[in-house]
Amino acid sequence: MKTLLYIITFVLMVSCTNIKPNEDKPNVIVLLVDDAGYADFGFAGCEDLKTPNIDKLATNGIRFTDAHVTASVCGPSRAGLMIGRYQQRIGFECNPSDDTMGIDLNEVTIANAMKKAGYVTAAFGKWHLGANEPYKPNNRGFDYFWGFLSGGRSYFPNKSQDKPGHTHSVRENDEFTTFEGYITDRLGDKAVEFIDRNKEKPFFMYWAPNAVHTPLEATDEDLAMFEGHPRQLLAAMTWALDRAVGSIINKLETEGLLDNTLIFFLSDNGGAHNNQSCNAPLKGFKGNKYEGGHRVPFLVHWPKKLQGNRTYDGLSSSLDIYATSIAVAGVEQDNLDGVNLIPYLTGEKEGEPHDQLFWRKDKMAAARVGDYKMIRVDGLGVRLYNLDNNLQETVDLSGNEKNILDSVNTQMQLWESKLIQPLWTEGKEWDTITFMIHEDYFNNNQVRVKNPGQLKEWRKTNKQ
16 A cells, blocks of 8 residues: 555656646746837738738737837836836836936835746846846846846947946846847847746746837848838848847747747837837827827737737736736735736726826826826926827817816826825926927927937027
8 A cells, every 4th residue: 555655656746847837837028129119010000111020929919909108218117017016106207317226126026026936037138227236137036137237229249338337238147248240139049048048947038129229220131121111220120129039939939838928019118209110190209198109019929828819909008017927927916006917818807907097207297097198297288188089189178178187187196196206307408308399299280309409409590
């Protein structure tokens, strides 16, 4: 009898050790691209840029039509995703420009939470969440980091940036390193290497290339593919981005991991005015509170659990990435602003993930409640739009729908009562630029100035 028990116990032990952890918990990958236009992927209707690998993910996944990030600029948007809470709660409203600026050290990052669940964690590419020692990726829950700490850099090796201690230089963990070729390709390669090292374990990967942020740089080979293209640089950079995503997907497929890997794909904010991107049919661009600034291309891919080849129209946020990731990993956290998307995507829950969303960056703010959106700018006033019948935000309803405006404004004030003041701002010059952009958009006029150089010329011309 004892012998039989020993045999049964041994068989069970061997069986358990042969089960890959991945089969119990899905791997989780966040593909966060930089300054990509709302309409600049095939799955979003783009016809002049080539994105076959990303489009394949979209075809086999779920495409979101009403997904938003928490800020229309890089740093704050990334902070919200990283903590699963409105970054305004910790004063991270504006882009950081100093090494001492970063995510509050008391915050639990998505990497911290996934490590707690037994995941190996890695970050690749652009950080932009603090370059001082306590704020670096390896101190915020990531086991491995290959990328750079600043908000941007050259896509090629660069003598002025690639030197020890420079925040634009590439680091492996916190050790200075170099790379050859084109950084988007190398980021794909490094992600593939990480998957190869950790294919027997559940892993969480935050893959955040600087593509397609400025500077607009591409390889000669990729440029040659798009010779004569009206958006040649962006087309070449996007092709390289898609190629790197393809490398990651192909590795997952080769290792038999793709079906049980939960993948999120999105941009950190809307397309910028200076990188040839297109946000059509939305009004606005990176840096302002119109839809083109914060409504982003977004998809979720998890074949093992989610039926693909469909769209989802529910109001969603990048905040939901944190909540969804820890939910599938088996971790609970009760102070999040995001929600677990999976029950909404499987039909277990009815309604939408959110009935309201909010944005604030220094003197600009916006609120979305149902189909209505209010934009408020200090010293300028408010506008109210119904996005259901006016997605382009051209018809102001603030004078005719005062009850709705008051209701939305009340919700906005309630949200703001739980925030702290921004710990840093971007200065008077950018305050002036963003004020003028909103003033022009409030009146449905062409935008006069979009950057400090244009502001300087405008002041000369108008003697101000």
